[in-house]
Amino acid sequence: MANDNQVAIEPPGVFIKMELESRGWSQRDLAFILGQTEQQLNPLLSGKRGITPDMARLLGDAFDTSPQFFLNLQGRYDLQNAKEPDPAVKTRAGLQAHFPVRDMIRRGWVQDGEASLLQLQMDRFFEVANDEMPGEIAFAAKRTHYNDTPPHQLAWVFRARQLARQATVSPYSADMLKALLPKLRTLMVDPEAVASVPGLLAACGVRFVVVEVLPNAKIDGACTWLDDASPVIAISTLYDRLDNFWFVLRHEIEHVLQGHGKHSIGMIDYLTGESIGDENSEEDEENVANAAAADFCVPTAKMASFYARKNPYFSERDVVGFAALMAIHPAIVVGQLQKRMKRYDYLRKYQVPVRRYLLKEAIADGWGNAVEVHL
Structure with a gap:
């Protein structure tokens, strides 16, 4: 349908008739020139049939002009009369x-x-109105891998915020969260104990959710705030390992304790691999959180001493014994050794998956389960 502000375009046949008149040709003359009958030409001149590429070539030779001219006439007419798109x-x-x-x-x-x-x-x-764009996220240790806010990560953190609003928690208390740290430390010896983490955090006023990442997104966890007194810790279990869980959790807890990310959508962390425990992070906030997480998992001084004494020969017996001394699961020590030695196959048998325990108690989205949230 033609737009009210547009001048209606006549069918190409109207132009052809005008050209015939200017040349003093009849329709029968044109039919003779084209090698067609008048009956074959009638639908074209009356606008009931469009100009095909073959006909455009014939008309171009007949009127000594470019075939594209006739195709353009037909294209403009067809476009003007095309159905309005959805x-x-x-x-x-x-x-x-x-x-x-x-x-x-x-x-x-x-x-x-x-x-x-x-x-x-x-x-x-995305908690926005009209055409506004969501706020910027403060990215963490892998910031240099992104030129702007990756949309898959942006969507992930907003989904975490969405789910967190469904959680019932006590009023947030930084003092209670600090006091909880020794209790959390005692849970690190038993993989199944991670199931108690959501409830313990809720008692301190921290909302905890688990969200599976979207394709192509690399996220370990995030700290975001629904308001100044409503912190949220979200994790992805992208790497379903006991050592990764505790490092990421303690990292995000430190962000909460320090109030990081309150004036943005939050802090999104991809800490796995090269960035875990990396003290050369460019971000001061990440330095603080990384240091707290590393010392929580294995006291930094004791880990350094153990590494210096045993390097480069770390027997399985040494590792298990050191873990027992630290009152943690061997997977925690193995994870740090793998990072230091850059040997991610070392004692891999001790790496324990924990997602299945978390999903029993945490508000979780993904892995075939979609939490219904009304927008």
């Missing part, structure tokens, strides 16, 4: 350009549907 196409394209909409729909974070409803869901999901 407005959802433009909306979905705009959203997909900034956010992983398809992955979000697949995970059940938003529902596919009519354009305005999808836009409304996305605005509510």
Whole structure:
């Protein structure tokens, strides 16, 4: 349908008739020139049939002009009379350009549907109104890998915030959270004990959620705040290992205790691999959190002493004995040794998965389970 502000474009046949008149040719003359009958030519001149590429070539030779001219006439006419597109196409394209909409729909974070409803869901999901863009996230140890805010990570942290609002917790107390640390330390000897972490944090006013990462996103955990007195710790269990869990958890607890991320969407951490325990992190806030996490898992001085005494020959017996002395599971010591030696196959049998224990007690999203949240 033609737009009210546009001048209506006549069918190409009208122009051809005008050209015939200016040349003093009849329709029969043109049919003769083209090697066709008048009956074959009638639908074209009346606008009932469009100009095909073959016909454009014939007309180009007949009128001594470019075949493209006739194709352009037909194209402009067809475009003006084309059906108005579904407005959802433009909306979905705009959203997909900034956010992983398809992955979000697949995970059940938003529902596919009519354009305005999808836009409304996305605005509510990202806690924004109109055309504003979500706030910047303060990225952590792997910041140099990103030039801007990766959309998959942005969506992940907002999903964590969304789920955290469903948690029932006591008022936040930094003193209680600090006092909880020795208790958490005693749990590190038993992998199944991680199941008690969500409840212990809730008693201190910290909301704890577990969210599976979206494709192509590398996230271990995050500290975000719903308001100045409502901290949230989210983890992904991207690497489902006991040592990774405790390092990431203590890292995020330190962010909470220090009030990091209160004036942004939060702190997102990818700490696995090269960045774990790396004291050369460019971010002061990450230095603080990394140091606290490393010392919590294995006291830094004792780990350094053990490494200096046994390097380069670490027997399994030495490792198990040192872990017993530290009152932690051997996986914690193995994780730190793997990092220091850059041998991630070393005593891998001690690396224990813990996600299955967490999912029993924590508010969790992913791994085939989608938590229903009304936007």
